[in-house]
Amino acid sequence: MAKSTVKVTGIHTTVRRKLTDQTAESDIDKITEAYARKIASEASEKAPILTGLLKNTLVSGVQRSPVNRTGIWEIIAGTDYTLRQEYEHKTHKGFIRRSIWDNEDAYKKAVEKRAKDGE
Secondary structure (H helix, E strand, C coil), X not given: CCCEEEECCCHHHHHHHHCXXXXXXXXXXHHHHHHXXXXXXXXXXXXXXXXXXXXXXXXXXXXXXXXXXXXXXXXXXXXXCHHHHHHHCCCCXXXXXXXXXXXXXXXXXHHHHHHHHHC
């Protein structure tokens, strides 16, 4: 099984350097998890469906990174053909990339809002 992973990185370092609020790291981790799940859900809705395996593995593939850092969540697609469908399929749907792009600004704003409100 091929493993394709989407990661949000840099949160851990940014929180430690910029914020003194003790709950900021935990709050931003929760925001990151929520957006990772939202991205996976939207990607699964946009994914091509033949058997439903690709769609189902996107939704169930959201997990904390094994690196054990706060703020790093992965979306792991558990099929061998996820990347082929994402990048090479003739429809060029880009279902994962589009879901990330659609949520990127909202995620940044949510983190910025938490950082500003918490200080």
